[in-house]
Amino acid sequence: MSAFGAHFRMLNAAVLAAFGIPVTFTPQDGSGAQQITGIIQKPAMGEDSLPGSILGAAVVRLFVQFTAIAPAPQHGDAITINGVAYVVTDLDVDTQGGAVLKLRIS
């Protein structure tokens, strides 16, 4: 990978280390739940609740280091934030190994 790509991976890692929160990722392949780190991003529409609060926001955009997660997240996987269960409804994977997971409360 180019130096540009390596720099992006370092940037993603640094940003996730500084601002990331732990969430539980449960892939649908049955390989078991695992903790990953993500950053909650500004959603398409503001809601009345904090994402992952007891009455959590219904829609969450979660930035993750896509290439560091195995198995790779896909539609229909489950993500739990502070005990609130979400389903991955869409993924926007960027060219540098990051991705925004679009989550909807289930």
Place this chain on the structure above:
Amino acid sequence: MLNTSAVTDAIVTALKTITDLAAAMTVLDATGATAVRITAFHYLLGQDHRLAEAVYAMPAPSMLVAWEGSKGGNFDGQTIWKHRWGIYYRMGNAAGLAVPVGYEDLWARTCNGATAVAGAAGPNIRNIQIADGLDIMDTPSIDHALDEDLVDRFKAVFIIPEIGDN
């Protein structure tokens, strides 16, 4: 003219009596109890979200029923009001399911499933009087839509004529 608020609730009640539709909208809530996620929206400032946010925030699966206007006019000798409701759909997560229930299935169940408004299995929702003072609905419609994250959703429209002027 009828108060459409009560009719909104009556539509929700009728939809919940469609067994396989209600089953597709049933989840376990936070306490472990079952909940049928077919709900009404009433534009109650201070109690409800704005409609756009309520639709945006619909969990998967769920359905939301909202009155969206009434058309007045001399439609025929006994009809001067036609009331319109939007029925918003969010399907559940189909991952890993051998028999997933998609939007096509939900719409078929909505249109064709037997209702049980009076307690016993009756005609489908297109052919029942949903509330006193209403005629049976005009043939309903449904259209594809995209949400703010460009994820698929569907919205049906029920147009129900009022009998006379109540």
